[in-house]
Amino acid sequence: MKLLTVEDEKDLAESISIYFNNEGNICEVVNSYEDARTKLNIYEYECALIDIMLPDGNGLDLIGEIKKQQPNCGIIIISAKNSLDDRIKGLDLGSDDYLTKPFYMSELNSRVKSVLRRRFFDGNKSVTFGEIKIYPEEKKAFVNDKEISLTKKEFEILVYLISNTRRVLTKESIAEHIWGDFADSYDKFDFVYTHVKNLRKKLSDAGCKDYIRSVYGTGYKLSEE
Amino acid sequence: MKLINKISVKFFIVTLLLFIVFGIVTLYVIKTEIQAEIDEELQSTTEEVIKRIEIEKPVDFKPFIEINQLEKSAEETSQFNNSILPDEDNESEIYRELITHKKIKGEYYEIIVRSSSPEEDDLYSSLVKVFLIVTPLLFISLYFVNRSTAKQELKPFYENLDKLKNFSLKKNTDIEFEKTNVAEFNDLNNAVTGLILRAVTEYKLIIESSENLSHELQTPIAVIKSKLELLRQKEDLDSDTVMLLNVMENNINRLSKLNKSLILLMRLENKEEFESGPVNVREILEKHTGFWEDFLSGKGIKLKVDTNLYPEINANDTLIDILISNLLSNACKHNIENGDINIITGSNFIEISNTGLKPSTDTGKFFERFTKSDSLKDSLGLGLSIVNQICNFYGYEIKYSFENNYHSIRVNFC
Numbered sequence: 001m002k003l004l005t006v007e008d009e010k011d012l013a014e015s016i017s018i019y020f021n022n023e024g025n026i027c028e029v030v031n032s033y034e035d036a037r038t039k040l041n042i043y044e045y046e047c048a049l050i051d052i053m054l055p056d057g058n059g060l061d062l063i064g065e066i067k068k069q070q071p072n073c074g075i076i077i078i079s080a081k082n083s084l085d086d087r088i089k090g091l092d093l094g095s096d097d098y099l100t101k102p103f104y105m106s107e108l109n110s111r112v113k114s115v116l117r118r119r120f121f122d123g124n125k126s127v128t129f130g131e132i133k134i135y136p137e138e139k140k141a142f143v144n145d146k147e148i149s150l151t152k153k154e155f156e157i158l159v160y161l162i163s164n165t166r167r168v169l170t171k172e173s174i175a176e177h178i179w180g181d182f183a184d185s186y187d188k189f190d191f192v193y194t195h196v197k198n199l200r201k202k203l204s205d206a207g208c209k210d211y212i213r214s215v216y217g218t219g220y221k222l223s224e225e
Numbered sequence: 226m227k228l229i230n231k232i233s234v235k236f237f238i239v240t241l242l243l244f245i246v247f248g249i250v251t252l253y254v255i256k257t258e259i260q261a262e263i264d265e266e267l268q269s270t271t272e273e274v275i276k277r278i279e280i281e282k283p284v285d286f287k288p289f290i291e292i293n294q295l296e297k298s299a300e301e302t303s304q305f306n307n308s309i310l311p312d313e314d315n316e317s318e319i320y321r322e323l324i325t326h327k328k329i330k331g332e333y334y335e336i337i338v339r340s341s342s343p344e345e346d347d348l349y350s351s352l353v354k355v356f357l358i359v360t361p362l363l364f365i366s367l368y369f370v371n372r373s374t375a376k377q378e379l380k381p382f383y384e385n386l387d388k389l390k391n392f393s394l395k396k397n398t399d400i401e402f403e404k405t406n407v408a409e410f411n412d413l414n415n416a417v418t419g420l421i422l423r424a425v426t427e428y429k430l431i432i433e434s435s436e437n438l439s440h441e442l443q444t445p446i447a448v449i450k451s452k453l454e455l456l457r458q459k460e461d462l463d464s465d466t467v468m469l470l471n472v473m474e475n476n477i478n479r480l481s482k483l484n485k486s487l488i489l490l491m492r493l494e495n496k497e498e499f500e501s502g503p504v505n506v507r508e509i510l511e512k513h514t515g516f517w518e519d520f521l522s523g524k525g526i527k528l529k530v531d532t533n534l535y536p537e538i539n540a541n542d543t544l545i546d547i548l549i550s551n552l553l554s555n556a557c558k559h560n561i562e563n564g565d566i567n568i569i570t571g572s573n574f575i576e577i578s579n580t581g582l583k584p585s586t587d588t589g590k591f592f593e594r595f596t597k598s599d600s601l602k603d604s605l606g607l608g609l610s611i612v613n614q615i616c617n618f619y620g621y622e623i624k625y626s627f628e629n630n631y632h633s634i635r636v637n638f639c
Binding site for chain 2: 009170
């Protein structure tokens with residue numbers, strides 16, 4: 001997939017592009033409003049990641065621009081402003097999602113994939129990994145075409161893992177994905193552990209290979225190896 | 226002591242002293258006047274008596290007029306004296322007397338003319354009487370003058386004082402002082418108005434710059450967090466490195482959360498505008514109770530939700546989300562093993578109560594920043610402070626109570 005990142009903080013933009021390019025995507029980076037407009041005039045993108053506070057303009061204005069020129073392009077706002085109304089404004093203007101800095105790359109990746117699924121496959125797109133097939137919008141998971149029953153949290157963890165295959169996901173990032181960043185439960189790592197344990201059991205009970213690897217001291221990784 | 230009373234006491238004491246001086250002077254002046262008058266009278270009486278003796282019709286009216294013929298010759302003199310003589314009731318009385326030695330028709334006479342002079346005691350007692358009548362009158366009138374002054378002249382002063390007492394930089398309101406015709410009060414009002422104006426401007430500046438600073442902080446935090454995540458993806462990290470990364474990630478998240486919370490608090494304190502609309506409290510409540518399921522079942526805590534009616538409120542849904550999330554997380558974290566959490570909602574309130582240990586810190590401090598119980602090192606101590614600020618922001622009433630080992634916090638959305 002082809003992404004455009006509009007972010008004036010070069011170090012952050014670089015992290016984003018490295019993370020996405022590693023997965024075989026094309027992630028282009030611009031650091032200003034004007035550069036973003038130029039790029040949008042020439043190339044087509046599947047998703048744009050837009051910072052609101054740009055040195056030469058407001059990222060929110062880019063949303064209208066994109067809506068006009070490339071109505072198929074998904075839009076995710078990434079902003080340092082934890083502003084409760086910029087989010088609403090952004091979503092009103094037609095952005096698909098909103099992420100507040102700082103965020104996990106894996107979270108951003110998962111959001112991008114979710115936006116793309118909704119945009120390009122009417123939300124019915126299934127995602128497959130080995131014997132596992134999930135329908136994220138319908139919240140259904142299958143192993144070898146047989147539906148397995150997962151709790152909401154187990155399902156969310158599975159989607160998160162599949163969105164970030166072959167990536168190391170920290171327990172912290174999984175916890176934040178499920179509970180959001182205002183829920184600061186001090187036992188959350190234990191709960192992540194329990195849910196992953198149950199998920200693994202349910203998958204293997206259904207005859208699935210154990211793809212979920214524990215990464216020592218860190219978290220988990222979904223991988224075929 | 227009130228200023229007006231202080232002034233009055235001083236005034237009263239000075240008046241009292243002046244009264245005493247006035248009394249003494251009056252006494253002295255009156256005495257001198259009376260004596261002069263009496264002496265004059267005695268003199269004219271003496272002259273009259275001499276005339277009578279000359280025409281040989283002397284008068285003798287003891288003790289007021291006494292004529293004695295002297296045996297031997299004497300010098301002609303006249304002398305004023307005070308003498309004490311017994312009267313008919315044998316009580317001694319003071320007399321003023323003029324003793325004149327005079328040669329009339331070759332004979333020597335001693336003429337004594339007396340007049341009873343008013344007793345000093347009488348004068349004193351009269352003065353004291355006046356004093357005793359005037360002083361209470363003075364006191365009473367001072368009291369009433371004070372009262373009416375306090376009521377009328379000091380009224381704007383007290384009203385302004387109340388306004389100042391209720392003033393808070395956070396409330397962001399200007400103070401309109403009552404006008405008075407007392408110069409000092411107006412000076413004070415002007416000075417205070419200027420002070421408030423400067424304080425408000427500086428406070429806004431501080432809030433704005435700390436808000437900007439906090440926003441600026443988010444970017445480097447985001448950069449560090451993203452680089453840490455990229456570092457995690459490296460193959461063959463040894464366990465020491467992983468531990469270091471964990472500590473760093475943990476702390477960068479803490480920093481970020483702290484920063485986000487502070488930004489939120491500042492925005493609330495600064496009364497910034499938040500988009501608002503109808504809030505689905507039910508959805509928010511269900512979401513958050515869902516979040517805490519694991520924790521609750523792990524600790525054997527029973528959650529009872531009694532919600533037939535949900536509050537209908539118009540607010541920013543994220544703020545209400547944070548409010549409920551913090552209340553619930555507070556009830557979970559400060560709970561005990563196998564405890565309870567009860568959530569009750571009504572058309573205009575939400576009450577969350579939980580079992581827990583008796584509060585060790587001052588419960589009034591619960592809503593202050595960075596108040597946390599020692600057992601929860603992970604908590605930032607900002608949760609309830611944020612709840613309180615959100616309530617302040619929307620004018621909701623928040624009440625904490627501890628009864629029968631249940632902590633309960635009730636928010637009235639009024």
